[in-house]
Amino acid sequence: MNYVLRDWQEAMSGWRFWLRFGILDINLKYRRTYLGPFWITLSFGLTAAGLAFVYSTLFNVNDDVYIAYLVTGLAVWMFVSGSIVEGTSSLMRHSALIRESNLPILSHAIRTVVGGAIVFLHNLVILIGVMIYARIEPTLETLYIIPGLLLVFMNAIWMTLFFGLICARYRDLPPFVSTITNLMFLVTPVFWYRDMLEGRALLADVNPFYHLIELVRAPVLGAAADPTTYIYVCIGTVVGWLMTYYVAVRFQVRLAFWI
Amino acid sequence: MRCISVKNLSVNYPVYTARALSLRVNLVRLGSAGRFARDAKGNAHIQALNDLSFDVNIGDRVALVGRNGAGKSTLLKVLAGIYKPTAGSVEITGTTAAILGLGIPFDEELSGYEVVKYAGIMKSVDNHRMSEVKQEIEEFTDLGDYLELPIRTYSSGMRMRLALALATIGRPEILLMDEGIGAGDQFFMDRARERSMRFMREASAMVIASHSEHLLREFCNKAILLDGGGPLIAGDIDTVMEAYARFERTPSSVPVILPGQSPMPCTSFCSGNEPGHPAHNAFDGTFFTHWRSPAISAARPNAHIGLQFEEPVAPRRVILDQWNAELSEDGIIRRFAIEASNDGFETDIRRAAVLSASMPRTHWNIPLSSIGEARWWRALALSPPTREAAGWAIARLEFDFSDDQTFATSGPISSACVAPAYDPSCAFFRETGLPWVSALKGRHVAQDSWIGWDYGDSRHISVTAVEIQQWDGGANPNTVSTVVLEYSFDGFESHAEILESLTLVRNEKRLLLTLQEHEIYARAWRIRATSGTDGGAWGIQHLRFLEIEELLGLEPVPDDIPVDNSLPKPAPSATVVPVTSTPKVPASFKNSGDCTDNAVEENAARADRLIDDSVTVVQFDGNGYRRSATKRDGKVDDTTLIGDGKKRNINVESES
Incomplete structure (x- = not known):
């Protein structure tokens, strides 16, 4: 087993670290x-409203379902795009830890995702409110x-x-990635x-973002997403992880030297 | 039982500057079809560790010593799993804890207790042990209610106490520690020591890097002396610390290869002090027997390596590599010599050659059969300084003692393994312009210093005054135990004369004018001075030839002088027979080239025709000895052979 796979395995068994530190970051x-993390809910609520x-x-739709559509889409979008934008600095931000401890590299990434996921969970409060408002009844x-x-988490x-x-x-990539x-x-x-x-x-x-959003938005609106979405995302997840594996093999070995 | 196994470990890390880090440069490289490849790809690299091998067993307490930049911290980071090896392998059995720095990698808003909690999570301390740890830290840091406050409110002393407490959470089997404890108030220092020591005692193996000899001697039983990323010596603590003390004050540098630059020598490079060697058997009582200078990154015009043994041994071979930046140019290893000595001062040259080859030939592997035994060996290779600018140098010099059979019969060899602290910049140079001051001044101070001057084949010089100055960092006065003047008629076979031992006052220049008694004309001269080893910061700062006289008018002898070992070696304190000479010998003497007695006499006879006075003709023979013929009263009456300290009268009649 090479060091990247070992790193990933260690990151999984060291779940206590990324979970606790992800929560700590938030x-x-x-x-x-005064309001604490409730600010997340509040600010998302205001933005969504x-x-x-x-x-x-603007679109001249007076449909309550549109509001549910928009709010769900926005919540997932914010999580996914947040994972990318935060991801650009996820390792650089923890350079001190990377240089001085042998914690698995992946755990720093998951720690960032955990932070995003917590924000996402806070936003769910608004989502539930909107579902009640739009009178969408939960089905199977x-x-x-x-x-x-x-799937969304796996990709994040x-x-x-x-x-x-x-x-x-x-170091030129972070501004480029956030612009894109x-x-x-x-x-x-x-x-x-x-x-x-x-x-x-x-x-x-x-557009992969569309499919990732659909994975959550379609069930919220009362139906499973299109089968092509599941196929697309599953393939995307595998390709994404393989790509990440390749990059990790290339870069991770010397990460501690130049971070 | 083995718990750390390091095999051929090399770590070579890139230093990305803003330019090298940016994508643009890499894109430019892709787009420019290799035109900028050298610029764009050429990141600066640091060879932090170089071919390092050793084992650490359970119970071993290993000290890493060496100067700043020797690779100690990098090695610890590799053992801690932070840096990955570029080549070679590291196997570790057991849990490790690394104390590499005393920082708190947490947000300033966290309270002391939270920091403890999260540090516990980071180090996977069990929940049920956490309260125990918390209590321990409360006691140790003595921070009281401050632990409830955010750490941004802490003073730097409080911060350090907390950091040290955090670093020593847990019960690791293998402890890796860099520098140990820093500064602090006395009361805290005592307790910090106590805590670190408990930690050190509990670990089943330990690797610790420090500059504190006291700490290392107290806690370690083994040591590795690193330099330039490679091991210089490894073994039990006393041997290594002793070697380190002798080695410490010589100059060093980690070879850094900069992009777009040819790897030319750093000015502070001292070749005698930067060998690498395999240390596989470092801990089993035998010492390495194979030295080599660093590879191409350290190419330089003069290179020498040497070893000192406690009993006589014979080297098996010497290996020379030349390096040439411009492949079209031929490189020449100008000279190559193997020096041997049994006392460390009086040296004789056992092999000497002028090597030259056209470009494809860049490597010489010279077997040294029947070279004899000695305690002290040195291989020296010189390339012409004029080629320096053309990017040419000696890339590698390897001196091989690993003749298994020799060792099998003579048993394991223990040696101090420290090369003489010679400054290669003071090695033989051929230049005009006199007098010449050693380059030691202002750069570094060596305990054993020498300067040498090779005036060339056709010039014959007598040094009549030298000057010496010591430097000291406080202890004063000190003794320069020996001043030796060495001279050579052929550049290799040397004759030594011990001048005197001196007591010098701090920074005083001292002239030695005792040389005027001698009228020795030789092509190569060197003066060497050795100061005592009292451990203080002092040494010889300055050596200088003040006055020289030149004997004009002789033709050069051929470069390639075979050395005849059958000739008796000069005795240490041989009285050299003075040769009467006049500087007015005409330049038109015939040089037959074969240097027979006949040729000498012939020249003397010609001198007779040209000058009326008595004259002595001096000429070199094929064995590196000087011959002279003296004509007195219109008749050549004798020829003299100088070199073995004996005068030989040759009957001219029977010779002709």
């Missing part, structure tokens, strides 16, 4: 605030949200590690429907 962010108001007017198909979320982890590694090596990610927000069906693209639906169909 706690620290809101330490000495604002966007829902503006876009329902809503349970598809669980495999959906698992490799993205964080992948971008963490290459961004530690090439912001751009992707515009071409991803978050506050508009895929069908609105009409003849250009392909633009959404090849």
Whole structure:
């Protein structure tokens, strides 16, 4: 077993570290605030309300389901794009630990994802509120949200590690990656429907962000996502992890020297 | 039982600058079809560890010693699993704990207790042991209620106490420690020591890097002396510390290969002090027997390596590599010599050669059969300084003693294994311009220093005054135990004269003018001075030839002088027969080239025709000895052979 696989195995068995430190990171962010992590919920609620108001007017949709569509999409988008943008600095931020301890590299990436996941869970409060408001009744198909979320997490982890590694090596990448990610927000069906693209639906169909969002959004709205979405994401997960493995083999061995 | 096994470990790490780190440079490289490859790819590399092998068994307490930059911290980081080896392998059996620095890698907002909690999580301390650890830390740090406050409110002393407490959480089997404890108030220092010591005692094996000899001697039973990333000597603590003390004050540098630069020598490079050697058997009582200078990164125009043994041994071979940056140019190892000595001062040259080869030939493997035994060996190779600018140098010099049969019969050899602290920049140079001051001044001070001057084949010089100055860091006065003047008629076979031992006052220059008694004309001269080893910071700072006289008018002897070992070696304190000479000998003497007595006499006879006065003709023979013929009263009456300290009268009539 090579050192990358061993690193990953050790990261898994050392789950206590990344779980506790991931929670700690979020706690620290809101330490000495009055509302604490509730700020996450609050700020997301305000953002969602604002966007829902503006876009329902803009697109002229008076559908309550649209609001649920937008809020779910936004929550997943924020988690996934957050994993990438945070991922770019996930290893650089912990350079002191990397230089002075032999903690597995992957655990630093998961620690970052755990932070994002906690934010995501806080946002779920708003999501549930919106579901009640839109009178979406949970069905059995809503349970598809669980495999959906698992797949999203799996992808978030490799993205964080992948971008963490290459961004530690090439310091030009973080601003580039965040610019591209912001751009992707515009071409991803978050506050508009895929069908609105009409003849250009392909633009959404090849967009991995669209599929990741669909994994969660479709069950929330009451139906499992399209089977092609599951196939696309499963293949994407495998390819993503293989890519990350390749990058880790290339870069990880000397990471402690140049981080 | 073995718990750490390191085999041929090398660590070579890149130093990425902002330029090298950026993607643009790599993209440029892709797009430019290799045109910028050298620039874009050429990151600076540091050879931090170089071919290091050793084992640590349970119960071993290993000290890592060496100067700053020798590779101690890198080695500890590799053992701790932070750095990965570039080549070779590291196997560790057991849990390790590394105390590499006293930082607290947590957010400033965390309270002391939280820091303890999270450090516990990081080090996988069990939950049920956590309360025990907490209590221990409360007692040790003595921070009281401060532990409830965020660590940003701590003073630096409090921070350090907490950091040390955190570093010593847990019960590791193998302890890796860098530098140990820093500064602090006395009360705390005592307790810090106590805690570290408990930690050290409980570990089943330990590797510790420190500059504190006291600490190392107290806790370690074995030691490795590192230099330039390679092991210099490994063995029991006393042997290594002794070697380290002698070695410490010589200059050093980690070879850094910079992009776009030819790996030329650093000015502070001292070849005699930077050998690497395999240390596989370092801990089983036998010592390495194979030295080599560092590889191409350390190429230099002069290189020498040497070894000192407690009993006489014979080297088996010497290996020379030349390095040439411009492949079109031929390289020449100008000279090569093997020096042997039984007392460390009086040396004789057992082999000497002028090597030259056209470019494809860059490697010489010279077997040294029937070279005889000696306690003190040195291999010296010189390339012409004029070639330095052209990027040419000696890349590797290897001196091989590993003749198994010799060792099998004579038993294991223990040696101090420290090369003489010669400064290679003071090795033989051929240049004009006099007098010449040793380059030691201002750069470093050596305990054993020498300067030498080779005036070339066709010049014959007598040194009539030398100057010596000592430097000391406080202890004063000190004794320069020996000043030796060595001269050679052929550049290899040397004759030594011990001048005197001196007591010098601090920074005083001392002239030695006793040489005027001698009228010795030789092509190569060197003065060597040795100061005592009292452990203080002092040494010889300055050596200088003040006055020289030149004997003009002789033709050069051929470069390639075979050395005849059958000739008697000069005795240590041989009285050299003075040769009367006049500097007005005409330049038109015939040089027959074969240096027979006849040729000498012939020249003397010609001198007779040109000059009326008595004259002595001096000429070199094929054995590296000087012959002279003296003409008195219009008649050549004798020839004299100088070199073995004996005067020989040769009957001219019977010779002709």
